[in-house]
Amino acid sequence: MxxxxxxxxxxxxxxxxxxxxxxxxxxxxxxxxxxxxxxxxxxxxxxxxxxxxxxxxxxxxxxxxxxxxxxxxxDTIAMEKLGQTYSGLFGKSKGDFGRGDGYFVTYMGVFNHTVSNLNVTDAIGVDPSQNEVRKGDVLFTISSETPHEVGMSSVWAGDAKNVYLNSFCFGFRPLPSLKSDFLAYVFRADEFRKRICLLAQGISRYNISKTKVMKIPVSIxxxxxxxxxxxxxxxxxxxxxxxxxxxxxxxxxxxxxxxxxxx
Missing domain, CATH: 1.10.287.1120 (Bipartite methylase S protein)
Incomplete structure (x- = not known):
């Protein structure tokens, strides 16, 4: 018309x-x-x-x-000497998401936020077999559509219980001597971003190896x-x-x- x-x-x-x-x-x-x-x-x-x-x-x-x-x-120290890693959710089906008394940090919650909290989570059932996210943990994405966007990080600032991490990310629990506010930005600084982008592998979608990320030297x-x-x-x-x-x-x-x- x-x-x-x-x-x-x-x-x-x-x-x-x-x-x-x-x-x-x-x-x-x-x-x-x-x-x-x-x-x-x-x-x-x-x-x-x-x-x-x-x-x-x-x-x-x-x-x-x-x-x-x-x-x-x-000091220049390999990440593997600065803390330990853990995996995101495993063994879940589509019907497990969006309901329950627990929380999981979404992929975009990590990707878009230097510091994250419960505002970037969705619901899921409480599951003691999963790795819980703790305050001060650094969360990393392991997959992206471009190599320049892989390995984005976010420091978890929340302190709620029964919080887990989506399966397209991994968690890093740093030594207590490392300051969370500093970690939130050192992993988004040019030095680290250049090194992590070199690890991206793929064609239509790019991935990084958690093991190789842990070999990256970080200036502290x-x-x-x-x-x-x-x-x-x-x-x-x-x-x-x-x-x-x-x-x-x-x-x-x-x-x-x-x-x-x-x-």
């Missing part, structure tokens, strides 16, 4: 003063949106740059940018520097999230105004 020709459409216009007020109001919203978007984009760009400069490059022992008071070289500073770095990036992420929320709310206000301010 074709629409009516333009010349047959009816348009409604208020008096000039009202036109000017409506235009000025909507322009001010657009300016706020553009300002928030610029701030958000600058923070995202800053985070990307700092993930390169605040961690040593492959073969190096010190980062380009450091906090004042830190100068000692970082002392605990005080770990804490400083982790706090810095966590604060950046909070600011990015705040700006994203403000943008979403302002977009909703604009949409509502466009709907209600015109006939």
């Amino acid at each position: 074709q629409g009516r020709p333009i010349k047959q459409l009816t348009a409604y216009f208020p008096e000039k003063n009202e036109q000017e007020k409506v235009a000025k109001f909507l322009s001010s919203i657009n300016e706020m949106l553009e300002g928030l978007q610029r701030k958000h984009d600058k923070l995202v760009t800053l985070k990307k740059a700092m993930l390169q400069k605040m961690f040593p490059q492959p073969g190096g022992t010190t980062p380009e940018i450091r906090f004042k008071g830190f100068s000692a070289p970082w 500073p002392d605990t005080d520097e770990q804490q400083k770095i982790g706090t810095y990036f966590r604060t950046l992420d909070e600011l990015i999230s705040q700006h994203a929320t403000q943008l979403q709310k302002l977009q909703q206000i604009k949409s509502a105004c466009l709907e209600r301010m015109f006939v």
